[in-house]
Amino acid sequence: MKSILLLSLSIVINQSLAKNSHTIVLSIFYNARYLCVDPQCSPFTTVVTPSLRSCQSACLINTDCRTAIFDQSNHQCDLFIDIVRQYGQMITNENVVTMTAIDNRQLSAISERNWIMNGDAETGPCASDSSVVSPTDWNHNGTVTQVYYNNPSSSQLTTDPGPSDRGNCHFYGQISSTTTMWQKRNFTSYFYSLIDNLTVRFNFSAWIGGYSYQDDYAQVFLMFFNQSNQMIGNITVIGPVRASDRGDITSLLFRQANGSVPSGTRSFETFVQFIRTSGTYHNGAIDNIVLILYK
Ligand SMILES: *[C@@H]1O[C@H](CO)[C@@H](O)[C@H](O)[C@H]1NC(C)=O
Ligand SMILES: *[C@@H]1O[C@H](CO)[C@@H](O)[C@H](O)[C@H]1NC(C)=O
Ligand SMILES: *[C@@H]1O[C@H](CO)[C@@H](O)[C@H](O)[C@H]1NC(C)=O
Ligand SMILES: *[C@@H]1O[C@H](CO)[C@@H](O)[C@H](O)[C@H]1NC(C)=O
Ligand SMILES: *[C@@H]1O[C@H](CO)[C@@H](O)[C@H](O)[C@H]1NC(C)=O
Ligand SMILES: *[C@@H]1O[C@H](CO)[C@@H](O)[C@H](O)[C@H]1NC(C)=O
Ligand SMILES: *[C@@H]1O[C@H](CO)[C@@H](O)[C@H](O)[C@H]1NC(C)=O
Ligand SMILES: [Ca+2]
Ligand SMILES: [Ca+2]
Secondary structure, three states, X not given: OOOOOOEEEEEEEEEEEOOOOEEEEEEEEEEXXXXXXXXXXXXOXXXXXXXXXXXXXXXXXXXXXOEEEEEOOOOEEEEEOOOHHHHEEEEEEEEEEEEEEEEOOOOOOOOOOOOOOOOOOXXXXXXXXXXXXXXXXXXXXXXXXXXXXXXXXXXXXXXOOOOOOOOOEEEEEEOOOEEEEEEXXXXXXXXXXXXXXXXXXXXXXXXXXXXOOOOOEEEEEEEEEEOOOOEEEEEEEEOOOOOOOOOOOOEEEEEEEEEXXXXXXXXXXXXXXXXXXXXOOEEEEEEEEEEEEEO
C-alpha cells in the first residue's frame, strides 16, 4: 500500500556555493509532492535528470529555484520559483521527492505569477450560443458571460485585433445593461514584509474593447486592502475603451497601469464593470486580466 505520512525533513544539506558565498539549506521530503493551490502554477523549468542528486544540483545552480520535485518513476525534475508556503502545500505522493531551498540569493523577480484567477477566461465552461455562462472563479452580478470567440452574440472574432495569446474565450456583458464581476484574494504571508517595506510594485493589465461603432464598454478596477480589510492607497482603473478609442473597429486593445503596492496591503480586489449603451446585446468585452508583483 501507499505510504500515508510525509517523511518530513529527512535530510538537511548545508551547501556553500563558494563562487557566490551563499549558504543554501535544502530540505528533502520523500514521498511528498509540492502541490500549488493555484491552477495557473507551472514549473519554470522541467528537465529529465538521471538521479535525485542531479535534480538537486539543477535547483542549486539556478538562482531562482526555491522548490524542486523529482519523480523517481520517470526522472522528471521540475524546478519552481515558488516557496511552498507562498502558493501551496505538500501532499503525499509515492516515489516523488520534493526539495525546498532556503537561501539568501536574490530572486530576479518576486513572482511572475498572475494573481488573478481565470483572468484569461480559459478556466471552466464558455458559452457557444446566446446563453449566460457565469465566469468561473469570479463573483458576479448580472449576465456577465464567459464566451467563445467567434460567437455572434459577443461579436469578437479570433481574427479581430486583440491579444496573440487570446485562447478560446473572453468575457462580455451578454444582456444586462450593467453587469459586474469581481474577485478578492489574499496575498500570502511571504509578501507581507516586502510589501510593508514599499519594495513591491504591481503591473496590472487587460485587453479591453467592444463591437464596431457600438459604445458598450468595459473597465477594470484594482483596490488594495489592509489587515483590517480597509481599503488603502489609490484605486487603479484601466479602461474604459470606447468606440472612438477603437476607431469603431471590433477589437480588444491593451491597457496597463503600474504603481506601488501600499504598505500594509494584505489582499486585493479586482472589479470589472460592463456598461451597455447600444442594442440588446452587451458587447463590452475583455480578456487577459493580469496582476503581477515585481520589485
Ligand atoms: C446588482 O446589480 C443591480 C443592478 O445594477 C444593483 O441594483 C444591485 O445592487 C447589484 N447587487 C450587488 C450585490 O452588487
Ligand atoms: C483572507 O484573509 C482573511 C483574514 O486573515 C480571512 O478571514 C479570509 O478567509 C481569507 N480569504 C481567503 C479567500 O483565504
Ligand atoms: C522590512 O522592514 C523591517 C523594519 O525596518 C525589517 O525588520 C524587515 O527585515 C524588512 N523586511 C524586508 C523583507 O526587507
Ligand atoms: C508590465 O506588463 C507589460 C505587459 O504585460 C509588460 O510589457 C511589462 O514588461 C511589464 N513590466 C514589468 C516590470 O513586469
Ligand atoms: C487599515 O486602514 C485603515 C484606514 O486607513 C486604518 O484606520 C487601520 O488602522 C488600518 N489597519 C491596519 C491593521 O493597518
Ligand atoms: C496615489 O496617487 C497619488 C497621485 O497620483 C500619488 O502621488 C501617490 O503616490 C499614490 N499612492 C500610492 C500608494 O500609490
Ligand atoms: C508603467 O506605466 C507607464 C505609464 O503607462 C508606462 O509608460 C511604463 O512603461 C510602465 N512601466 C512598467 C515597468 O511597466
Ligand atoms: Ca482568453
Ligand atoms: Ca450592443
